[in-house]
Amino acid sequence: MKIAPSILSADFAALGDAVALVEAAGADQIHIDVMDGHFVPNLTIGPPVVEAIKKRTRLPLDVHLMIEEPERWVETYARAGADLITVHAEACVHLQRVLAQIREAGAQPGVALNPATPPGVLEYVLDDLDLVLTMSVNPGFGGQLFLPTTYPKVRQLRELLAGRGIEVSVDGGVKISNAGDLAEAGAQVLVAGSAIFEAADPAQALRALRGASEVPN
Numbered sequence: 001m002k003i004a005p006s007i008l009s010a011d012f013a014a015l016g017d018a019v020a021l022v023e024a025a026g027a028d029q030i031h032i033d034v035m036d037g038h039f040v041p042n043l044t045i046g047p048p049v050v051e052a053i054k055k056r057t058r059l060p061l062d063v064h065l066m067i068e069e070p071e072r073w074v075e076t077y078a079r080a081g082a083d084l085i086t087v088h089a090e091a092c093v094h095l096q097r098v099l100a101q102i103r104e105a106g107a108q109p110g111v112a113l114n115p116a117t118p119p120g121v122l123e124y125v126l127d128d129l130d131l132v133l134t135m136s137v138n139p140g141f142g143g144q145l146f147l148p149t150t151y152p153k154v155r156q157l158r159e160l161l162a163g164r165g166i167e168v169s170v171d172g173g174v175k176i177s178n179a180g181d182l183a184e185a186g187a188q189v190l191v192a193g194s195a196i197f198e199a200a201d202p203a204q205a206l207r208a209l210r211g212a213s214e215v216p217n
Contacts (some may be wrong), residue, residue, distance in 0.1 A: 001179075001213040002028035002189040003168070003206055004062055007053070008044065009193030015049070016056045018197060025203035028208070029060040031191045034077070036067040040140035047073075047080040056083030062086060062131075062191075064112060064171070066139050071098045078105035081095070086110035086133050089121050097212045098185070099128035112171075114139065115147050119156045126140050129166050131189070132157055137172030146173030158186035179213040 005027050010018035019030055030053065035044040050063060063082035065073065070087040071094075076168050077085055085107045092098045095111070100111035110131030111122060115138055122132065134153055137144035150170060169189035170182050179190060192209055199205035 001210060002167075003181055003210050003213075004029045004031040004189055004191045005202075005206065006031040006033060006171070006191050006193035007197075008033045009052055009197040011197070012045075015053060018202075019053055019057050019059075021202055022136050022196065022206055023057050023059050025206045025211070027206060028126045028189075029057060029058060029062050029094040030057060031193075032061055032063045032082075034063060034065050034067060034073075035140065036041055039088065040066045042140045047076050050077060052084060060084060062110070062169075063089075063107075064111075064133065067091065068208045071101055074098065074101050074107075075105050078102070078107045082107050084108040084110055084131060086112050086131060086137075088112045088114065089117055090114055095121075096125050096128055099125055103128070110169075112139075113153075115149065115153075119153065119160050122160065126161070126164060126166070129164075129168055131167045132161065133169045133171055133191075134187075136170050136174065139172070144173055146175070146178055154182065154185040154187050174209075176212040183213045 005022040035042045037043045062081035062084040064086045085102045099109040108130040112133040136150040167188045170187045171191035174192045175195045196205045
């Protein structure tokens with residue numbers, strides 16, 4: 001299981017320190033939520049912050065574009081240092097074209113699915129994907145409650161993606177209490193924000209989350 005701390009819940013006045021802390025604690029990648037106030041009802045950060053974080057960590061940056069017309073920004077975020085760029089299926093009129101654009105820009109392409117979006121929308125872009133991000137809350141804000149409909153959706157995705165080497169990531173309300181069930185359902189990456197950065201000891205919280213996600217053989 002990969003653990004991807006989401007900086008949406010970190011102290012924005014000390015992002016460099018927050019990233020360094022979770023990197024030292026064994027995080028596998030850093031999840032960066034970009035919101036435009038249109039696709040989701042919130043505003044967060046832009047390319048300069050991604051570029052600044054890139055200078056402070058050796059971990060891959062998974063930049064999650066929760067924005068309208070993401071194709072306008074793919075090259076910009078790739079240049080800023082995004083290793084993975086995830087766009088929403090719901091925001092892309094020409095999804096395959098955007099995924100090809102991401103790969104051509106030098107990043108790994110991913111697709112995020114809102115809770116009400118079925119896995120079947122990916123059927124004709126499977127050859128263009130490296131990651132599927134399953135939203136387990138409605139996107140826009142951190143700290144929301146996990147939606148239990150995520151478990152069967154993750155199982156459906158694992159069936160759809162069988163043998164393709166495409167990772168399934170889960171984002172939203174991920175905590176120690178559901179990490180094991182998500183792993184059993186087939187999740188391979190857990191994105192966690194408040195469960196890590198709002199803990200008294202974020203490093204210990206990250207390690208505990210990883211431990212809870214370990215499924216016995």
